[in-house]
Amino acid sequence: MTAVPAELIVVADVIRTLDPAQPLAKAFAVRDGRIVAIGARAEVDALRGPDTRVLELGGAAVYPGFVDVHNHHALAGRTDLFELSLPTSLTLEEILDRVRAHAEALPEDAWxxxxxxxxxxxxxxxxxxxxxxxxxxxxxxxxxxxxxxxxxxxxxxxxxxxxxxxxxxxxxxxxxxxxxxxxxxxxxxxxxxxxxxxxxxxxSGGLTAAQHRAASARGVQLANSYGITAFQDAGVSTDILGALAALDRDGELHAWVVSSLLVNDEIFGFDPIGSPLIERGDEFRTAHHRPDFVKIFLDGVPPARTASFLEPYVPDAAHGAHFHGETTMTFDELHGWMSAVAARGLGAKVHCTGDGSARLVLDVAEKLRAEGVTTPIQIAHGQFLADEDIPRLAELGVVADISPFIWFPGVIPTMLAEVLGERAEHSQPNRSLIDAGALVAGGSDWPVSESPNPLEGIQGLVTRADPLRRAPGMLWPEQAITAEEALQVFTRNSAVAMGLGSETGSLEIGKSADFVVLDRDAIAGPADAIIDARVLSTWFAGREVHTAE
CATH class of the missing domain: 3.10.310.70 (Diaminopimelate Epimerase; Chain A, domain 1)
Structure with missing residues (x-):
């Protein structure tokens, strides 16, 4: 029997598959958006037909499409399209000048x-x-x-x-x-x-349904431009859910998206949240959009002293010398919510920026696992973990959702040092987590980070220095990981963490043909030049969704 020809064959000097059984290949074939063959050129060429498109990439490198386990794509798209975008480097005078110029074009009562x-x-x-x-x-x-x-x-x-x-x-x-x-x-x-x-x-009106759709589409488009083909949005509204579902039904959602339904809301002001939102999740489920997680804010952020720590903050006049911060839930409340969402077949992404809140999640996870509950659990951010808690992530099957984009340097690390003192220098223990067997997944937290560029995160994980070369120095260099490990963090690991491991994150037969073409093999060269690699094109389900200008 003659094999059905492939629609697309991709050939390159370097194809990193992220498949442990076959880490490198020379070619792969795509049919109906899925990989049907991968390996040597001759093997793949057997599926070449008269109408097969052959992508000859020469010295370019092909990686699986990048996977971002933590972003807020719609908020980023909204700011880009409809709001006043301000870089964090601005002074008060410069902020006021930007507001004044922006206001001149608006009606008198416009927000x-x-x-x-x-x-x-x-x-x-x-x-x-x-x-x-x-x-x-x-x-x-x-x-x-x-x-x-x-x-x-x-x-x-x-x-x-x-x-x-x-x-x-x-x-x-x-x-x-x-x-x-x-x-x-x-x-x-x-x-x-x-x-x-x-x-x-x-x-006052906020955004219209059409604007929400445009914001989501723009967020996905920007993510595609950095080679991202799958991501988890870390907190969504029904407006965002509706926009994603509508885009996918119209064939215009160019990424796998896992949405996190808010259990509580400490920052967004979305309505509904909690049970009323969770009960509606499946209403928005489509082929590429999966509302499979909830999001729980268990604490706030260290600069505002709203994160929960095991040891007290640096003393100040407002809080005294013994303030640790607080969690938003008790053990019993968190256990109750996580048990309830597990019964619905949902995973939990839990925002923890202090080691105190992370300890609480692990304690609850320990009880859940003892009760036979296997639901996916992610500790989001988790930049501060007590030494004795690091092995518990692997033992309990809890994922470390890390955000290397915002750790160093910049205004957030500066504020961390002000409120935490020397502890701020011991952030993101990624080497220790990997050595302990934990699944470490990479997230940008964009637009908290200025861009979602995975190459920026990968370089930061390897060098523990500023990938944008804005400031000297390194942050806890003993926690550096290898370039190969960092690439896995932003591909295979994140896909597994999001429940998409059977669909994407690596180039294997049967998986979606999601890949990024780079002008060079970024992780094979100097670690401090990873970010210099350029995305030439991004492909989702065998379709080109971004081409460099």
């Missing part, structure tokens, strides 16, 4: 939203004088700007008024920073304190 402002700026902004300057720059229009962690906001007077925030009506959640001189809200709103402002914006 100005966007970001990100540096977390190191919050002290500068936390006073009435700065809020009044923002009022002037906006021409009285309501303003809501996100800080770089995307957990905190800066709002002006009009936005506070529309949100009902004032001296006698402070938000019940989070922290509202008051001016020490006059006692009024400064507009700096930490964690859940910013949700009323988000809700006020949404009441």
């Amino acid at each position: 100005i939203t966007g970001g990100a402002i540096a977390s190191t700026m919050l002290h500068t902004l936390a006073n009435t004088a700065s809020r009044l300057r923002l009022d002037e720059a906006s021409g009285g229009r309501p303003v809501m700007l996100m800080e770089d962690s995307r957990h905190n906001r800066w709002a002006n007077t009009r936005a506070l008024e529309l949100a009902g925030i004032g001296v006698g009506s402070l938000p019940s959640g989070g922290v509202t920073i008051l001016d020490p001189e006059d006692g009024t809200p400064t507009g700096v709103l930490l964690e859940a304190a910013g949700i009323p402002v988000q809700e006020a914006y949404d009441r």
Whole structure:
């Protein structure tokens, strides 16, 4: 019997498959969006027919499409299309100038939203004088700007008024920073304190369904440009779920997407959340969109002292010398939620930026595993882990969802040092995690990171230095991993962590033909030049979805 010809054959000097049984190949064949043969050129050429397209790539390198286990693609697309985009390097004067210029083209009552402002700026902004300057720059229009962690906001007077925030009506959640001189809200709103402002914006109209769809499409398009063909969005609304499902039904979703349904919401202001959202998850399930996880915020972020640590923060006037931060749930509450979502067949991504919250997740995971519950569990961020907890991830089958993009250098690491002292120098124990047998999966946390470029994350994992060469120095170099390990973190490992290991993450027969073409074999050269490799094209299910200009 004559084999059915392939639709596409890819040939290159270097094809890294990420398949342990066959790590390298010279060619592979694609039919109906799936890989049907891979190996030597002669073997694959047997599937060549008169209409087969042959992609001869010569010295270029082919990797599996990159997989990002943690991003917020729709928020990134939204900022790119509809909001004021601010680099975190801006001073207060420069931020005000950008707001003023942006406001000139808007109606008098239009909202100005966007970001990100540096977390190191919050002290500068936390006073009435700065809020009044923002009022002037906006021409009285309501303003809501996100800080770089995307957990905190800066709002002006009009936005506070529309949100009902004032001296006698402070938000019940989070922290509202008051001016020490006059006692009024400064507009700096930490964690859940910013949700009323988000809700006020949404009441004004927010984005339309078409705009939500465009934002998701743009986020996927930007991810494709960096070679990403699968990702997990770490916190979605019904608007985002609807946009992803609609795109896939129309054949316009060019990536595998796993969505995380919010159990609680400390920052976004989405509605519904919790059980009402989880119950609707399958309504949005499509071929390439899988609402298979929930997201639990178990703490906040260290710069705002809302992360939970085993040892206290550096003392300050507001918190004293014995403040550890708090978790949003008790052991019993977390166990209850994780048991309930496991019964629905869902995994759990748990936001933990302190070692105290990570300890709580592991304690709950230990009880769940003893009860026979095998649901996937990810510790999201997990940059701080107690030494004795590192082996427990492998023992309990808990994934380390790491974000090497935001560890060093920059405004967030600077703030970490201010609130944690020397502990900030012992972040992201990735070598120890891998040596202990843990599954380590790579995530960008984009747009908290300025880009989702996996090559940036891979280089940072290998060198423990700034891949963008902005600052000297290294962060805990003993925790460096090899380039081969780092590539696996951003391909096969992340796919397995998301429940997509049988679909993507490696180039194997039967899997989706998701791959990226680079101008060189990035991980074969100098470690400090990995980021210099250029994405030439990105392919999803055998279709070219990005071509370099």
